[in-house]
Amino acid sequence: xxxxxxxxxxxxxxxxxxxxxxxxxxxxxxxxxxxxxxxxxxxxxxxxxxxxxxxxxxxxxxxxxxxxxxxxxxxxxxxxxxxxxxxxxxxxxxxxxxxxxxxxxxxxxxxxxx
Numbered sequence: 703x704x705x706x707x708x709x710x711x712x713x714x715x716x717x718x719x720x721x722x723x724x725x726x727x728x729x730x731x732x733x734x735x736x737x738x739x740x741x742x743x744x745x746x747x748x749x750x751x752x753x754x755x756x757x758x759x760x761x762x763x764x765x766x767x768x769x770x771x772x773x774x775x776x777x778x779x780x781x782x783x784x785x786x787x788x789x790x791x792x793x794x795x796x797x798x799x800x801x802x803x804x805x806x807x808x809x810x811x812x813x814x815x816x
Contacts, residue, residue, distance in 0.1 A: 775814040
């Protein structure tokens with residue numbers, strides 16, 4: 703399914719991703735994803751702050767910046783990463799609120815080098 707979509711949309715995708723390494727969807731579809739909730743992702747990034755600095759703030763309640771997403775995919779996990787259960791305040795109002803009333807049933811798929 704992903705490969706067929708790729709074949710139909712590859713021209714548009716290639717225009718968007720000119721200077722990055724192109725990850726062929728066939729590879730994406732055969733790769734295992736790391737799943738991590740937003741709270742765990744922030745904890746991982748806060749632990750990294752002991753060794754290195756990011757340009758953007760790492761704090762629970764603030765959306766992940768591109769550099770944080772790149773760190774998770776390219777350095778920490780070296781894989782595709784699904785971040786789920788984002789903080790309610792940083793996602794769209796129409797997302798389903800989780801029972802904890804702090805997070806929502808939303809997810810982002812983070813792809814290395816994109």
